[in-house]
């Protein structure tokens with residue numbers, strides 16, 4: 604199979620779909636790989652390293668989209684990329700379709716087979732291709748929050764760790780999954796006073812076992828969100844209902860009741876965000892203020908530490924990518940229900956239920972079972 608790796612074009616997105624080491628794996632399995640010129644150069648993966656790994660270099664994205672059987676990317680395709688996809692071609696990348704009618708419509712129209720990293724599952728019920736970027740974004744969320752709490756960056760002038768004689772800042776993490784756990788780890792490491800909310804009791808038990816008395820765990824209710832957000836210096840939004848638009852848990856009213864200069868980091872923004880006032884921002888222009896509260900809503904946070912993120916992402920995507928290339932996409936998905944869960948769109952049919960629940964009415968889409976769509 605010919606695998607194509609275009610350069611990412613989203614704002615300040617320096618990650619790349621395949622590292623040179625990953626290219627070497629595909630080539631050693633008998634595949635050909637074409638990488639766009641300078642696709643990884645910004646993070647130290649240079650064209651000569653790709654060539655040494657066995658790839659050829661193409662100077663335009665168009666040539667890659669024209670010829671490749673499978674496109675491997677990081678971020679959701681931008682409109683001009685969607686327009687270059689065609690029937691018979693496989694797209695393997697993050698998609699986040701539920702909050703994105705424009706992309707959904709374009710992918711349906713393209714006829715391509717579109718596999719979303721974020722909905723591939725594993726035998727524990729986890730999301731193995733989302734997890735590494737959630738680890739990164741969770742850790743970054745506290746770093747970003749601490750930065751914007753500084754007075755010169757618009758915050759209240761609160762140091763999360765406090766100092767001897769002054770109480771630490773209060774961090775509220777909503778959602779105790781991978782993002783939330785990593786955010787809690789960093790915030791506790793800084794010495795902050797951390798509370799985590801989740802509506803899954805098994806998850807709260809796990810967090811209590813791992814962190815002990817250092818971390819306060821609270822069952823997630825409207826009342827708990829109202830109470831803890833009004834006291835918080837930093838709130839991290841980290842909820843997920845896989846594949847679905849994020850629930851708006853923190854309302855405008857809650858935000859009005861927050862302290863002046865407190866900071867919200869909505870990591871769930873790639874699924875539409877879990878705060879009522881969230882709108883996606885970029886690394887170039889990451890924050891805005893509503894009711895005196897700083898909002899950080901960067902939809903591709905791991906792109907900010909693109910070298911670490913690219914290596915972490917490739918560790919997770921490579922085994923499934925090799926299965927797709929070695930068996931062919933259809934047989935690979937039919938052989939592995941977890942990979943099949945990644946299929947969101949196939950030849951104009953939407954095969955992921957939560958996407959149809961979010962957008963079906965608006966776009967006139969119907970749900971088709973993934974196995975039936977491939978048959």
Ligand SMILES: NC(=O)C1=CN([C@@H]2O[C@H](COP(=O)(O)OP(=O)(O)OC[C@H]3O[C@@H](n4cnc5c(N)ncnc54)[C@H](O)[C@@H]3O)[C@@H](O)[C@H]2O)C=CC1
Nearest residue numbers: 736737740778780781782801802823842843871902903904
């Ligand atoms: N902005 C960015 O750059 C990035 C965003 N993300 C996003 O972060 C979000 C979280 O991802 P993960 O931590 O990997 O998901 P996860 O599935 O590991 O955790 C989500 C948690 O939210 C909890 N939850 C669901 N509804 C809730 C409610 N009403 N109240 C409290 N908790 C609730 C679930 O029980 C679960 O523990 C996703 O939307 C993901 O796409 C991930 C990586 C990068």
Ligand SMILES: CC(=O)C(=O)O
Nearest residue numbers: 697736873902903905
């Ligand atoms: C998960 C995601 O959207 C990202 O890593 O950018």
Ligand SMILES: [Mg+2]
Nearest residue numbers: 859861894895
């Ligand atoms: Mg206020």
